[in-house]
Amino acid sequence: MMKLAVVGKDVSASESPAIHAFILGTLGKKCAYEKVSIAPSQFSAHAEKLFGEFDGFNVTIPFKGQIVPYLKELRGDARVFGSVNTVLSKERTGYNTDGFGFLLMLQNAGIETAGKRALVLGAGGAGRSCIKKLTENGAEVFAYERDEERLQTCYRELGGFSPLTEVPVAPFDLIVNCTGVGMHDTVGKTPLVNFSDGSIAPVGEQLLSLAGAAADLIYVPAESEFLRVARLCGKKTVSGGSMLFYQAYYADCIFLGRKADAGEAKTLYERYTKEKQ
Numbered sequence: 001m002m003k004l005a006v007v008g009k010d011v012s013a014s015e016s017p018a019i020h021a022f023i024l025g026t027l028g029k030k031c032a033y034e035k036v037s038i039a040p041s042q043f044s045a046h047a048e049k050l051f052g053e054f055d056g057f058n059v060t061i062p063f064k065g066q067i068v069p070y071l072k073e074l075r076g077d078a079r080v081f082g083s084v085n086t087v088l089s090k091e092r093t094g095y096n097t098d099g100f101g102f103l104l105m106l107q108n109a110g111i112e113t114a115g116k117r118a119l120v121l122g123a124g125g126a127g128r129s130c131i132k133k134l135t136e137n138g139a140e141v142f143a144y145e146r147d148e149e150r151l152q153t154c155y156r157e158l159g160g161f162s163p164l165t166e167v168p169v170a171p172f173d174l175i176v177n178c179t180g181v182g183m184h185d186t187v188g189k190t191p192l193v194n195f196s197d198g199s200i201a202p203v204g205e206q207l208l209s210l211a212g213a214a215a216d217l218i219y220v221p222a223e224s225e226f227l228r229v230a231r232l233c234g235k236k237t238v239s240g241g242s243m244l245f246y247q248a249y250y251a252d253c254i255f256l257g258r259k260a261d262a263g264e265a266k267t268l269y270e271r272y273t274k275e276k277q
Contacts, residue, residue, distance in 0.1 A: 002255065005034040007050060007067075008060035012037060016058060019248045022272050029256060038063070051089040056255045058248075059085050064125060068094065080132060080158070083125050086251040095254055099129040101247025102217070103137060108246075108266045109238040111174060111213050114138035119167070119211075121191045122178035123147075123154040126217050130176055135160040142172070173212040175230075182216065182224035190226045209233045219244050245269045 002024070006016040017033040024031045036057075038046050043063055047070050050057055059067050064083040068074065071084065072092040077099050078084045084094035106113060118134050120127050123145035131154070134141045141161035145151035148165055155163045181191045190204065208214060214230035219240035227237040246265055253260040 002029060002031040002055045003034075003053070004031050004255065005036045005050070005054050005057040006060060007036045007038065007057050007063060009040060009062055010037050011035045011060065014060075015244065016060075016248065019245055019272070020058075020252060022275075023245075023249055023252045023268055024256070026268060026271070027252070027256065027258075050087075051092065054089055056086070056088050058251055059087060064096075077129070077132065081125065081128055083128075085247065086254055088254065095251070096129070097247040097250035097254070098126065098243075099133040100250045100260070101243045101245075102130050103133045104246040104262055104265060105238060105240070105243040106174075106215065107262065108242065108269070109215075109236070111215070111236065111238065113174070116140070116173035116212075117171070118142070118174040118176065119144065119172040120161075120176045120178055121167075122180070123151045123163075124178065126180075127178035128154055128158060130178055130217075131161050132158055134176075139174075167207065169206050169210070171210040171212075175208065175211045175214050177214075177216040177218065177224070177226045180218070182226050183218045183220060187221060188225050190224075190229065204229055205233055208235060211235055213237065216240055217243060241273075242269055245272060 006014050014035055020033045040062055043066055064085055067084050071094045074094045076095055078094045078096040081096050083096055086095040086097055113134055114137060116139050118139040118141050120130050120143040123143050131141055131143055142164055143161050144164040144167045151163050177191055179191045181189055208230045213236040214227055215238045216224045216227050217240040218224045222239055227239060230237050249265045250260050
């Protein structure tokens, strides 16, 4: 039996144990999956213990960068982002499956990226993952970030996209909310953007009515205000619940040392959501 965990500031409400237990169990591997909440000020005192207590572990906010100094090697997207969400303890190797989960979320929702215009709201950790995967898969990417320094850092490190300090009211095939606005204490709100006329207003019908589809990385609530507005505009929408599952699937494939398969991931997600109902 594998011993795994999710590690973050407060993972008490995390769905990760249920998701990973389902995926690994279906793939024929039993696991004990724990929730490990650590105060940020105490992370350095607890980090080393994780490698001895668990065969592998997943890392979430705010430790995706803080775990890096304790690792011997970063692989794949983790090297680009300097951010890790999956760790193999014995090898002390770190991976980042967020981008793969995001791309599969779009693909399995029938949202194409090649040759499309995509607007990404937010250039933090989640935004960087989305920007990278969209550009790698042929999209023309525009990214807006209120923090101009963060935006320029992202552009220097990733390139391949158009950085925006204002968001024009213009047609995009896809708009992705990576800001986190709409969850926790901002439930019911949408990301704020600077429109081309210089005013600041919520992302609403004016912009979303011109879009082809809208995606939000938020999964609690299941439909964010951003997606609700997009739906009322008649647009295809997809929430972050499937991304959470798919990035977990890719992580479990790493734990098991097996090749990931998009079709298998979709089938597992459909089974999981059906059993939850």
